[in-house]
Amino acid sequence: MDRIGNKPLSELLRVLPACLRDAVLYAGTDELEEIRVRTGRPVQLLYAQKERMLALTADERFCALLLESLCEHSAFAREAELREGFLTLRGGCRVGISGRAEMRDGRIAHMAQVTSFSLRIAREHKGCARGALPMLLNANGSPVPTLLLSPPGAGKTTLLRDAARLLSDGGTGWRGYKVALADERGELAGASGGTPLLDVGLRTDVMDGCPKAEAMERMLRSMSPEIIVTDELGSAADAEAVCRAAAGGVCVLASAHAGSIADAARKPYLAPLLNNGSFHQVLVLERNGRDVKLRTYACGEAAI
Amino acid sequence: MSALLAAVLFCACVFLGNGKARSLRVRRQTLTAMEDDIRRLAERMELRPAPIAVLIMQFAPRTEAFWEIFGEKLGGEAPITELWKEAMEEAEKAHNGFETLSPEETAVLVDFGLGLDGIGLAAQSANAQNACKRLNQRVAALEAELSKKGKLFESLGVLAGLSLALLVI
Numbered sequence: 001m002d003r004i005g006n007k008p009l010s011e012l013l014r015v016l017p018a019c020l021r022d023a024v025l026y027a028g029t030d031e032l033e034e035i036r037v038r039t040g041r042p043v044q045l046l047y048a049q050k051e052r053m054l055a056l057t058a059d060e061r062f063c064a065l066l067l068e069s070l071c072e073h074s075a076f077a078r079e080a081e082l083r084e085g086f087l088t089l090r091g092g093c094r095v096g097i098s099g100r101a102e103m104r105d106g107r108i109a110h111m112a113q114v115t116s117f118s119l120r121i122a123r124e125h126k127g128c129a130r131g132a133l134p135m136l137l138n139a140n141g142s143p144v145p146t147l148l149l150s151p152p153g154a155g156k157t158t159l160l161r162d163a164a165r166l167l168s169d170g171g172t173g174w175r176g177y178k179v180a181l182a183d184e185r186g187e188l189a190g191a192s193g194g195t196p197l198l199d200v201g202l203r204t205d206v207m208d209g210c211p212k213a214e215a216m217e218r219m220l221r222s223m224s225p226e227i228i229v230t231d232e233l234g235s236a237a238d239a240e241a242v243c244r245a246a247a248g249g250v251c252v253l254a255s256a257h258a259g260s261i262a263d264a265a266r267k268p269y270l271a272p273l274l275n276n277g278s279f280h281q282v283l284v285l286e287r288n289g290r291d292v293k294l295r296t297y298a299c300g301e302a303a304i
Numbered sequence: 305m306s307a308l309l310a311a312v313l314f315c316a317c318v319f320l321g322n323g324k325a326r327s328l329r330v331r332r333q334t335l336t337a338m339e340d341d342i343r344r345l346a347e348r349m350e351l352r353p354a355p356i357a358v359l360i361m362q363f364a365p366r367t368e369a370f371w372e373i374f375g376e377k378l379g380g381e382a383p384i385t386e387l388w389k390e391a392m393e394e395a396e397k398a399h400n401g402f403e404t405l406s407p408e409e410t411a412v413l414v415d416f417g418l419g420l421d422g423i424g425l426a427a428q429s430a431n432a433q434n435a436c437k438r439l440n441q442r443v444a445a446l447e448a449e450l451s452k453k454g455k456l457f458e459s460l461g462v463l464a465g466l467s468l469a470l471l472v473i
Contacts, residue, residue, distance in 0.1 A: 017381050018381055022417070063381065065382075065383060068383055068421065069381065071355075072355035073355065073356055073378055073384040073420075074354070074356045074357075075420075075421065075423040076423065076424055076425050076427070076428045077353035077354055077425075078353070079353070079424050080353075082423060109424075110423045110424050
């Protein structure tokens with residue numbers, strides 16, 4: 001496993017059952033983006049440009065063992081995450097789960113049986129946001145409040161992480177900024193025990209494992225950030241926290257799931273953010289295999 | 305020569321009698337220590353949602369040898385219920401007090417291990433509470449047995465030793 005340079009991937013492989021780990025290593029890990037495990041079906045590997053079905057079929061026992069391994073034999077410690085339908089591993093890989101949920105008082109009490117796993121491999125592509133820097137910084141080298149949009153799996157988190165790193169480290173033409181990372185699911189910094197395992201910059205403070213709206217409020221009050229970075233705005237509370245941070249003079253760099261600016265405008269919590277000055281621009285990330293395009297929209301205007 | 309043989313027989317009988325009583329005491333100690341450790345583990349689980357392997361390193365368990373074996377096993381791949389069972393079997397072979405337990409007492413501990421794969425803190429707390437309650441009942445029964453039989457075994461050992469020694473002399 002030492003041969004694998006990708007930290008998140010090696011952390012993921014470390015906790016996989018040996019049979020799955022060996023099968024994945026045998027199939028190859030170059031450009032591997034996702035591992036899908038479903039009860040009664042072969043394990044599927046999704047690469048940037050292709051997919052592969054393994055000769056390994058998951059059964060109920062295997063799924064139970066996989067869940068145990070991912071939770072390090074301590075599912076009780078990941079109860080809240082499991083209830084939300086995901087787990088974030090050391091290193092930032094996110095595991096989505098589905099199966100049979102057990103309801104109590106109208107809400108999910110816990111997952112009684114997990115039958116499908118989506119193991120998404122976090123990528124640390126240092127420098128991938130360099131091309132986006134002219135859009136993220138204005139002529140004076142000050143950061144521009146930006147909302148990054150794309151469908152799931154296009155690389156928003158990877159881009160956001162590298163943008164946070166670049167803005168935090170500083171470079172020719174811009175100084176390093178104090179960045180606060182509201183990392184609810186731990187994917188941006190891949191923190192373990194509060195310490196980021198991925199490079200998020202010299203001047204970056206991370207708050208993970210806490211709802212992002214609350215994390216933004218707290219960091220705004222206590223860490224005097226110049227830039228707040230957060231991933232996947234998904235509720236009115238998140239949008240409100242962004243508004244408050246923007247109104248407080250902090251530049252917000254955030255992402256959300258949407259295929260286009262029109263899709264974003266249809267989301268009731270995102271629409272106000274596009275017009276109230278919280279964001280000055282929207283970047284739409286489009287990806288086709290290795291081909292990545294970034295379209296810029298000034299808020300309320302057509303594509304640039 | 306016969307005096308030496310009498311002394312040897314006396315010592316052997318006393319040793320056997322004391323050994324039987326000591327075995328009861330070790331059994332009680334093992335059960336009370338496990339009850340205490342399980343309770344403390346459950347408290348740790350509530351205090352900090354960390355993996356069991358981390359939690360058991362954070363408290364000094366009374367049955368240290370067992371938890372050390374179990375902690376090492378947690379790096380393995382089998383379900384936690386099986387790892388717990390394996391750890392118990394190994395502890396038994398290593399003569400860490402587990403070899404003195406009766407099948408019913410071992411069953412209480414095995415049952416606790418079976419509940420370790422439960423999702424949720426509430427399930428873990430209930431599992432630990434149930435195990436502690438059952439262990440407590442076993443300890444109470446064992447204490448009653450010890451107060452009755454402990455002295456009896458020791459006295460029988462001395463008496464048998466004396467009788468044999470007198471016979472030989």
